[in-house]
């Protein structure tokens with residue numbers, strides 16, 4: 065059935081695997097063999113894809129699969145203790161399968177709920193605002209094998225937490241309003257409006273949207289192909305959740321932005337790549353797409369414009385952070401492992417299946433709809449000359465009101481912290497794990513591409529927090545999410561994690577700090593993509609700005625081994641049945 069639903073199309077391999085697993089709980093070897101045979105692919109190729117995505121399993125998992133968000137903010141809110149409580153109630157160890165196969169409990173990376181954590185996924189469904197009482201209730205429901213549909217609805221409630229609105233979040237546009245104006249103007253004039261607006265991509269890099277579209281429009285599609293518009297809704301940066309709110313309440317803005325992009329580029333095919341963690345949004349998004357088709361806003365001859373045919377498919381991700389990188393996302397859309405491509409060629413000239421492809425962020429596309437409706441001039445009047453318009457921020461951590469805030473570009477970090485009720489702030493992590501750690505002396509910096517750029521996450525840490533543990537959590541995140549394609553990142557992120565584990569365990573020495581610094585620079589300079597290049601950022605910032613948090617862990621000035629030789633010999637002692645004083649190393653002898 066999964067094959068039939070996806071037209072046995074090899075480019076839909078990831079969707080086929082997701083749908084197969086939804087029926088079978090995991091992907092047994094015969095299912096992989098069958099899929100490979102029916103798609104005409106090698107078994108190794110299918111297995112390679114299944115093995116790449118952390119939400120796909122090739123060995124049995126629980127009929128109830130609980131995945132806690134391993135996010136520094138949610139850990140601060142007690143997520144680890146809640147996970148231990150659930151494991152205890154279910155009698156299962158983290159990462160293991162309970163007797164009888166009813167349950168498995170494990171960690172996953174941030175699931176986009178750090179404004180309302182601790183949170184987790186159970187069989188892909190999102191549960192928020194977890195408390196010990198709620199965990200006990202969940203354990204009882206799992207033990208009774210109660211279907212998720214019968215669990216209390218409030219367990220699955222996701223709050224919007226919109227705290228500050230500006231031009232985007234306050235906008236009220238009827239579906240099709242911007243599109244009608246654009247069609248009256250024509251594609252060249254629409255592109256000119258986007259250029260006038262000076263809109264820059266909100267995914268982090270800040271590339272000019274008009275320039276990206278102009279490159280894509282100028283690129284010649286291969287024979288029989290066309291141009292493609294992709295909305296990157298794979299917001300996987302820890303601490304980011306503003307796209308979740310846009311997709312919930314402004315889906316029409318986003319889809320209309322994609323349609324406008326298609327109109328400007330002459331594209332007929334569109335994809336929205338939705339992160340697997342937002343599975344709960346899929347039905348809602350499909351409903352919006354279906355309504356837009358009925359209203360003539362998608363499909364053939366959109367709004368009567370001759371020859372303007374465009375439609376949008378939703379593709380689900382499966383728990384791979386690296387797929388937020390646009391070339392990795394395109395690989396994933398093509399049904400492959402999400403390995404970033406070597407550039408050039410850039411996607412605008414050779415992207416999805418070799419066709420010119422414009423990949424834009426959710427927020428960027430929603431803003432395109434405002435620009436088409438109100439004009440580029442109105443947009444350019446807001447913000448700063450180099451960073452026009454507004455920026456959505458996902459604010460979490462030590463503040464009175466975590467949630468989504470929309471500020472004009474140019475707002476200072478201090479203004480933002482004041483607005484969300486943050487007090488005694490020790491550090492603000494701007495841009496998620498891959499971003500920059502700002503100390504109080506930097507709070508006068510402005511949120512803008514020319515000063516403090518961000519894709520939108522702002523995590524707040526007050527004076528009670530240990531900044532070493534913040535970087536330690538991020539190091540684990542990058543080691544887990546490295547796609548393994550290039551050696552500096554594959555090995556470097558693992559070494560960095562191990563070094564911080566060593567310091568965290570109290571085995572560090574001063575030379576370790578120098579070694580970490582050296583490793584960070586290797587990662588920055590030699591990694592193939594942004595993930596590896598950014599993986600060192602939090603530790604480098606931490607060493608520079610919060611050095612004492614690291615130095616206090618490096619107790620010994622000289623070399624200290626990463627493990628205890630005496631402890632490592634325990635199995636040998638057990639085997640030989642000898643555990644006297646001579647079977648141990650004396651203090652300082654190792």
Ligand code: SF4
Pocket residue numbers: 386403404545546547548549550551553554591592593594595596597
């Ligand atoms: Fe993969 Fe890391 Fe290399 Fe990027 S830097 S390609 S994530 S291994």
